[in-house]
Amino acid sequence: MASSKRGKPEIVFVTGKGGVGKSVVAAALALRAARSGRKTLLVEFGRQSFYERLLDLPPGTGEYPGQPGLELARWEDEACLREYVGHYLPVARAADLFLGNRVIRALIRAAPTLKELALIGKATGPHRLRWTRTDHELMVIDAFSTGHFLALLRAPRGINEAVPVGPVGRQTRTILEVLRDPTKCRFVVVTLAEELPVTEALELHEAIVSETGQHARLICNKIQPPVDDSELERVRRAESGPAAAFASRLAMVRDRQRHWIDVLCGTDDEVLQWPYHYAGSADAVIAALAGEAGTL
Numbered sequence: 001m002a003s004s005k006r007g008k009p010e011i012v013f014v015t016g017k018g019g020v021g022k023s024v025v026a027a028a029l030a031l032r033a034a035r036s037g038r039k040t041l042l043v044e045f046g047r048q049s050f051y052e053r054l055l056d057l058p059p060g061t062g063e064y065p066g067q068p069g070l071e072l073a074r075w076e077d078e079a080c081l082r083e084y085v086g087h088y089l090p091v092a093r094a095a096d097l098f099l100g101n102r103v104i105r106a107l108i109r110a111a112p113t114l115k116e117l118a119l120i121g122k123a124t125g126p127h128r129l130r131w132t133r134t135d136h137e138l139m140v141i142d143a144f145s146t147g148h149f150l151a152l153l154r155a156p157r158g159i160n161e162a163v164p165v166g167p168v169g170r171q172t173r174t175i176l177e178v179l180r181d182p183t184k185c186r187f188v189v190v191t192l193a194e195e196l197p198v199t200e201a202l203e204l205h206e207a208i209v210s211e212t213g214q215h216a217r218l219i220c221n222k223i224q225p226p227v228d229d230s231e232l233e234r235v236r237r238a239e240s241g242p243a244a245a246f247a248s249r250l251a252m253v254r255d256r257q258r259h260w261i262d263v264l265c266g267t268d269d270e271v272l273q274w275p276y277h278y279a280g281s282a283d284a285v286i287a288a289l290a291g292e293a294g295t296l
Contacts, residue, residue, distance in 0.1 A: 016190035026142035028289035034070035077115035187216035193257035
């Protein structure tokens with residue numbers, strides 16, 4: 001990950017099919033960056049914190065346990081919208097009145113892309129808005145899973161096409177500029193070496209290219225640790241019962257994973273392959289994966 005100017009951190013969105021481990025991958029990427037000396041912000045989208053539950057942290061925890069330079073944040077769409085509106089209205093109370101207005105509330109419900117625009121606007125804000133500048137060098141964003149992430153990604157273009165002029169047009173254009181600039185923003189798609197996750201990952205990759213012109217980096221998670229092929233065959237032929245069945249199972253998983261990795265390599269010939277780590281705690285798994293992070 002290249003260094004960025006102070007006040008304008010590099011942004012990395014991490015997404016993928018639900019259940020592939022994207023949140024753990026995002027945490028590992030952020031942890032690796034912090035270990036290398038980069039002041040990093042790990043952001044999660046949503047109303048509830050996954051990391052607080054995963055790492056058994058007190059509510060509102062702002063720092064990753066045991067790692068200086070790595071901070072945690074959770075952004076919720078309506079709070080981001082309130083923050084944005086509040087900045088441009090003269091007094092904070094005016095934002096509450098504005099967003100509490102029945103007509104405005106109905107508009108927000110009818111046009112949910114406004115909330116998504118607020119989220120992606122906050123994420124890209126340090127490159128666009130002086131009042132959102134930060135001293136972080138990197139923001140790793142644990143974004144939504146595939147469908148919701150695509151809605152988030154498409155929100156600025158959709159609103160820009162509907163309202164191309166005035167403040168809304170200017171804001172959405174600057175968001176699109178950041179999303180399309182690989183020196184400011186990049187994308188990571190996490191998958192497993194299985195049919196459905198790979199199919200969805202490739203469709204998501206294509207959609208990201210269509211929306212931003214950028215090729216996302218593919219990370220294939222939970223790869224079976226290497227097993228000597230000749231030893232597997234020896235066990236399968238020489239043993240019987242559970243040992244032979246287990247060896248056959250390992251061989252089947254190995255062959256299936258090789259096939260789907262080959263499929264992924266048709267889109268990204270440098271697919272990052274992260275092994276399945278057997279560890280006793282979530283933070284130990286994240287720490288082990290941080291050593292696998294490689295170069296994005």
